Amino acid sequence: MQVPRGDGTQGKGNGTRLPKETLDLLDAVDFSGKTILVTGTTNGLGEAVSKHIIVRNVDRLIMGVRNVLRGEALKVKLLGDSVVAAVNPNAIIDVFELEMEDYKSVEAFATKVQETTPTLDVAIMNAAVGGLQYSTAKPTGHEKMLQVDVLSTTYLALKLIPLLEKTAEVKGAPSRLLMVGSWTQFGTSIAEEKLTHDVIKHLDDEANFDPRRYPDTQLLNGLITNELGQRLDKKKVVVVEPTPPWTLTNFGASYPEGPAREAARKMMDEVGLPVDESALTYIVAIVANDEVHGQYLDDNMIAPRSPYSLSSDGQTLQRELWKELVEEFEKVDPTISSVSVI
Structure with a gap:
């Protein structure tokens, strides 16, 4: 499936309903014989996709779920759905615990996936947290959004890449890695500060915390996707960054009561798409041709990244961030250096 190229004026939260011909193509998609992994499945977009x-x-x-009981309840719900029962009653759903902090x-x-999964066709890095206040992930001491949305997301992707590459060799077709992003990366404190070095240290320091931390993490994720696009062989693994539009979900529940939360809820009510429509963004990213490799998709189009990402400072930040990530992961897992992209 060919994905159109946008000029950067589309999207940024304003999702366009897919035309009927595209919906018909997506309805005809068949994942028979495939294994697909999704993180953060018990809320909103994760459940819908x-x-x-x-x-x-x-x-x-x-x-991959933080709360196994909720994950098992969702499994029962999905398998009990009348449409699922009619078209795919023998689907296998495995619920594995995943605490991204x-x-x-x-x-x-990742080890459990590797040990139980001969082939993995698609991995969707969907889990994320937002918020407006500083807090830390207790197991690591890193700022929580940095830990969940950037560090653990990238670490998990790297741990799964060998299995994705092996699957491509077995099946003779590239696997796919979705690094789910956000259009909020266009409004960040990182761009204002022109951050280019000591990235993890800077973002861990409470004195540097900015309410735009979630957008900051999404800018970093975009740079990571771009770096992976340069390092991965698209004949083995196609990596892409799909960006859902404003969506009628409970993601805003991670924000405290107040004006910001109310403004977000108002925007969702005014322009948000139903969650099942927004989740089609992921299906588009899975079936799009390999032109999307390393690309940012906004409103289901290949779109330019944020101006800071494309600037010389942004490219310096990308190189520094990658170096810091590798150093971070090698401290917690010496085997990570064997991954092809390191």
């Missing part, structure tokens, strides 16, 4: 995947005949869905949990999750 899980259903989209199952009704498209996936053999096996792996759900803790490297040990991420490593244990």
Whole structure:
């Protein structure tokens, strides 16, 4: 499926409903014989894309969840859905614990996937947290959004890349890695500060905390996707950064009561798409041709990244961030250096 190129004026939260011909193409997508992994499945977009995947005949869905009881309840809900029961009653759904605040949990999750999964066709890095106040991930001491949205997300992606590459060799077709992003990366404190070095140290310091921390993490994730696009062979693994629009979900629940939360809720009510429509963004990213490799998708189009990402300072930041990430991961997991992209 070919994805159009945008000029950067589209999207940024304002999702366009997909035309009928595209919806028809997506309805015809068939994931028979495939195994697909999704993190953060018990809320909003994660749940919605899980259903989209199952009704498209996936053999096996792996759900990475923080709360296993909620994950098991979702499994029962999905398998009990009338549409799922009609089209894919034999779908296998595995619920594996994944606490993104803790490297040990991420490593244990990746190991369990590797040990139980001969082939992995698609990995969707969907789990994320937002917020307006500083807090830390207790297992690591890093600022929480930095830990969950950047460090653990990238670490998990790296741990899964060998299995994705192996699958491509077995099946003779590239696997796919979705690094889910956000259009909020266009309004960040990082761009204002022109941050280019000591990235993790800077963001861990409470004195440097800015309410735009979630957008900051999304800018960093975009740079990571761009770096992975340069390092991964797209004949083995296509990496892409799909960006959902404003969506009617409970993601704002991670923000405290107040004007910011109310403003976000108002925007969702005014321009937000139903969650099942927004989740089609992920299906587009899975089936799009390899022109999307390393690219940022906004409103289901290949779109320019933020001006800071494309600037010389942004490129310096990308190189420094990658170096710091590798150093960070090698401290917690010496085996990470064997991954092809390191």
